[in-house]
Amino acid sequence: MTDTTDPTDGDAERERVSVPSKVELPRLLDFYELQTEDQTQIHEFYDNLRDGRLTTTQCCDCDEIHFPPRIVCPECTGDDLEYVDLPDEGELFAFSEVRDGLPLGLSEHDVPYVVAVVDLGPVRLSGWIDNAAYSDLEIGDAVSLKIVEIDGPTDEERVFYRFEPADGDAK
Ligand SMILES: [Zn+2]
Numbered sequence: 001m002t003d004t005t006d007p008t009d010g011d012a013e014r015e016r017v018s019v020p021s022k023v024e025l026p027r028l029l030d031f032y033e034l035q036t037e038d039q040t041q042i043h044e045f046y047d048n049l050r051d052g053r054l055t056t057t058q059c060c061d062c063d064e065i066h067f068p069p070r071i072v073c074p075e076c077t078g079d080d081l082e083y084v085d086l087p088d089e090g091e092l093f094a095f096s097e098v099r100d101g102l103p104l105g106l107s108e109h110d111v112p113y114v115v116a117v118v119d120l121g122p123v124r125l126s127g128w129i130d131n132a133a134y135s136d137l138e139i140g141d142a143v144s145l146k147i148v149e150i151d152g153p154t155d156e157e158r159v160f161y162r163f164e165p166a167d168g169d170a171k
Helices: 041-050
Strands: 055-059 081-085 091-097 115-121 124-129 142-152 158-167
Touching: 041 081, 041 158, 091 124, 124 142
Parallel strands: 124 158
Antiparallel strands: 055 081, 091 115, 091 142, 115 124, 142 158
16 A cells, blocks of 8 residues: 655645544443453452452462462463462551542542552462551551452452451551
């Protein structure tokens, strides 16, 4: 294909395009992925979570444990992976409070909230810390797994993990 348009010609007629006056948020901006076997290859992670177990993949070739779960090992590119249980208690490795600048899907009544990197031993993962104010927390505090059900925007039953101060550690 030959393009005969001279890009330096500022008077060239341009095609006019438009955007919708109202934008419906696509479901893809939903925080949580769809969780069934025909929707994600890590559906086993969600099946286990629904059963109350936080799990992730471990490579059968090089023993690397990943989080989030993988379908191919990022260390050795092997695809022989198995799901292993993670501890349901860990320690706060780092944390912060979100007060403003909310991600899509959250509203003003959701703030402030605490997000953290939790050290579970085999892996560190980020997550929401429920039932705690930022000022109540310290690095190293014990937190325990909490599984929540996701309400909307699909009719599907979905779950996700959060953490909360472990029993006796709440202040
Ligand atoms: Zn591997």
